[in-house]
Amino acid sequence: MVSIQRKNQHICGGFLVSEQFVMTAAHCFTEGEKLTVVVGAHDHNNGSSRMDVKFYHIYPGYESKGLLNDIMLLQLHVKVKKSYRVNWISIPDKDKDIKAKTKCSVAGWGKITTNGRASAKLREVDVTIIDKKACQKYWKNLYSTSRMVCASGHGGFCQGDSGGPLVCNKVAVGIVSFNQKNNCDSPTLPNVYTKISKFLPWIKCILGGVKQ
Template identity: 60%
Template sequence: MSSPFLTPLVVGLLIALARAAQQDSGIVNGREAQPHSRPYMVFVQGNKHACGGFLVSNSFVMTAAHCLEWGENLTVLLGAHDISEKRKSIWAEVKFYHIHPGYDRDRQENDIMLLQLKTAVQKSKEVQWIPLPKKDKDIKPKTLCSVAGWGAIKTNGTLSPRLLEVNVSVVDRKLCDKLWKRPITNRMVCAGGIVSNRGVCKGDSGGPLVCKDTAVGIVAFGDRNCNTPKKPDVYTKISKYLPWVKCIISSIK
């Protein structure tokens, strides 16, 4: 595992990649997070796009399946707050890509993936993993949660160099289904978006929806218009995938 510096050239490339991403859903109407207050956050870099992710163990990063394009390799940045700073950050290579077998890109269903790191990471102040739900259960509408990422802060914007965060409320699934005019299944959670004009934008895909210090969702998709969305943001509901997640993670112990 190497720890190179993020040069201006690299940051410029990441911003250009973020512009190129079309399906990746930054944080809108949020605030800068306290540095390293979310040590589980991971910056995921692809060939043509950037995503978010989060550590769920010392060897696995959870993110959205659509963050992996065919034939590309992903690398992840751990322990970062400002990705433009000229300081040491931990870059980690991915050993295996565990995409959920039921993932359907066209229907945007089962949008979950585990990235197995080549080298296990050591827990520190800047690098830690976040708990997952212990069992499958629904999240009540109006529950206050949060989401964070380095994505754009407005429609057609560029990456934010610093980690941003925002509080969002869970939206009733029936209302979400009605507004999206497409099936929002019980494997999805809706939050933010139209309710408060707060939520995610391009570049935040794969980041966690956090409720009471537990990762309950993965940013899957949202309204293309981040500034004044007409629909809630949609997350993959992690608790529906606990058996699969536990099977993958336990396989290397």
């Protein structure tokens, strides 16, 4: 889990998928702005190291309006060393649906309540995957059953959690993408994540393109 920062301020979450790549949401990037990545942090500034981004790989089909294909890979300038604080997470090895009612978790430093303050400590909450047809009923045409996955629970994500991982059985299957606007506290619509397995050919292409 990493903190993605702009001008040393946390704006999004992300997660290491290899020694040189961080996966996050494409909507965390604004043209012309420089992002840095803080790895090994639990509290934002504690025992962590800040790394520069060398390349921003935004999925070519990303649509900012409806947040379709909301996925980005950040290539770091230097390779990350594994330690007890720093590691990368597995992603799916093939494109398959995540079964409804699967218990998963999501983590981040985002706001704890709508328009509240961001959390200084990394927080994690359990969520349950919702059937994709049910999710489409909730979100209508904003929801893509093949490219998104949705989940709900007693907690969920809020502003500042974008880009963080949805983890099921120790595998990152989704990226925090969008939720009900201005309602983190008691949303009536489930949280939506980008479904990572749909993008495996592109991910492999980007990760494979830098092997020395």
